[in-house]
Amino acid sequence: MTSTVTGTAAGRLPDFPWDSLAGARAKAARHPGGVVDLSIGTPVDDTPELLATALAGAGNAPGYPTALGTAELRTAAAGWLQRRLGVRLADPLDATPSVVPTVGSKELVALLPTMLGLRGAGTVLIPEVAYPTYEVGAVLAGLGVRRTDTPPDDAAGVVLVWLNSPGNPHGRVLTDDELRAWVAWGRAHGVPVVADECYATLGWDVEPRSILHPEVAGADHGGLLAVHSLSKQSTAAGYRAGLLSGDPALVRQVWEVRRHLGLLVPTPVQSAMAAALADDAHVDEQRERYRARRARLAAAVRAAGARIDHSEAGLYLWVTRDEDCWTTIDWLADLGVVAAPGSFYGPAGGRHVRMALTATDERISAAVERLAG
Numbered sequence: 001m002t003s004t005v006t007g008t009a010a011g012r013l014p015d016f017p018w019d020s021l022a023g024a025r026a027k028a029a030r031h032p033g034g035v036v037d038l039s040i041g042t043p044v045d046d047t048p049e050l051l052a053t054a055l056a057g058a059g060n061a062p063g064y065p066t067a068l069g070t071a072e073l074r075t076a077a078a079g080w081l082q083r084r085l086g087v088r089l090a091d092p093l094d095a096t097p098s099v100v101p102t103v104g105s106k107e108l109v110a111l112l113p114t115m116l117g118l119r120g121a122g123t124v125l126i127p128e129v130a131y132p133t134y135e136v137g138a139v140l141a142g143l144g145v146r147r148t149d150t151p152p153d154d155a156a157g158v159v160l161v162w163l164n165s166p167g168n169p170h171g172r173v174l175t176d177d178e179l180r181a182w183v184a185w186g187r188a189h190g191v192p193v194v195a196d197e198c199y200a201t202l203g204w205d206v207e208p209r210s211i212l213h214p215e216v217a218g219a220d221h222g223g224l225l226a227v228h229s230l231s232k233q234s235t236a237a238g239y240r241a242g243l244l245s246g247d248p249a250l251v252r253q254v255w256e257v258r259r260h261l262g263l264l265v266p267t268p269v270q271s272a273m274a275a276a277l278a279d280d281a282h283v284d285e286q287r288e289r290y291r292a293r294r295a296r297l298a299a300a301v302r303a304a305g306a307r308i309d310h311s312e313a314g315l316y317l318w319v320t321r322d323e324d325c326w327t328t329i330d331w332l333a334d335l336g337v338v339a340a341p342g343s344f345y346g347p348a349g350g351r352h353v354r355m356a357l358t359a360t361d362e363r364i365s366a367a368v369e370r371l372a373g
């Protein structure tokens with residue numbers, strides 16, 4: 001006997017649009033020098049040795065991992081937030097924690113509305129042009145989505161706010177005033193404000209500010225959460241290593257649900273995270289690699305007549321030729337280069353493409369040469 005599942009969660013989710021790039025990909029692949037794929041932001045450089053060593057050193061892991069995070073990891077995370085972002089967490093070792101590890105940040109983004117118990121009614125505010133998973137998380141929880149870059153006059157029905165600074169896809173950094181306006185709005189209306197800061201260590205023209213910084217949040221983190229990731233800063237996307245920190249009451253709520261769901265970061269990965277968060281040298285080294293690639297690619301894009309908007313931080317160039325993004329995708333595909341159409345990130349992105357800096361020096365050189373014609 002077979003059974004049919006109807007009304008599946010997947011059916012309610014937004015389209016996964018990457019398949020629509022197949023034509024551009026095929027065209028780019030015909031370039032004699034091979035394709036330069038800048039469409040997806042997946043790191044390509046080697047994971048630093050210190051992570052692999054810590055991972056292997058914790059390989060004897062017969063018991064279940066802790067959802068809360070080991071004391072070593074929570075202490076390292078609080079130290080990293082203080083050292084790199086000027087954030088002073090409430091005691092990370094308190095029974096009500098101010099930070100917990102996540103299995104990369106994507107699952108957290110997708111599940112946060114559900115884990116905060118926001119199911120069923122209400123609206124999640126997300127940026128005008130945004131990483132698609134904010135919408136996925138809202139839809140999964142049966143919530144609506146509204147795109148806005150400024151706090152709305154009407155707060156009716158709003159249950160959660162997502163900010164993303166530095167932003168994917170456009171690399172825009174929110175100013176202190178913008179962040180403060182959202183914090184004040186969230187607190188005035190009793191709506192949690194969550195900042196996805198997974199590119200926090202990649203500021204180029206501007207130093208990104210955390211929403212948890214005392215200049216923004218004030219004396220405590222009430223109503224605020226921040227999301228961080230080791231995927232890019234430690235070249236460890238394959239480890240699945242992220243952090244949720246901020247208001248202990250909210251972090252606790254999320255942690256308690258995570259225990260029930262079995263959303264546990266494997267113990268060896270927790271060990272690697274602790275080692276990575278205690279070390280700045282590897283982050284700075286990787287950052288310099290991205291800085292050099294960005295400088296070369298940006299110069300070539302501009303010399304080829306395109307414009308780069310925002311992109312003051314993060315891992316992407318937000319490129320436009322003041323035309324529909326698919327026309328730009330086509331122009332690049334003729335050069336053997338694949339980028340991501342801005343329309344993937346919301347209607348306001350329809351005249352830009354996103355070019356990732358996550359390619360080898362050799363592939364970046366190939367793109368630079370081809371753009372020079």
Ligand SMILES: Cc1ncc(COP(=O)(O)O)c(C=O)c1O
Pocket residue numbers: 041103104105106107109131164167168196198228229230231237241242
């Ligand atoms: C804005 C943003 N948030 C979250 C993520 C998820 O990252 P990860 O799950 O690797 O931590 C990404 C990945 O590209 C991203 O661009």
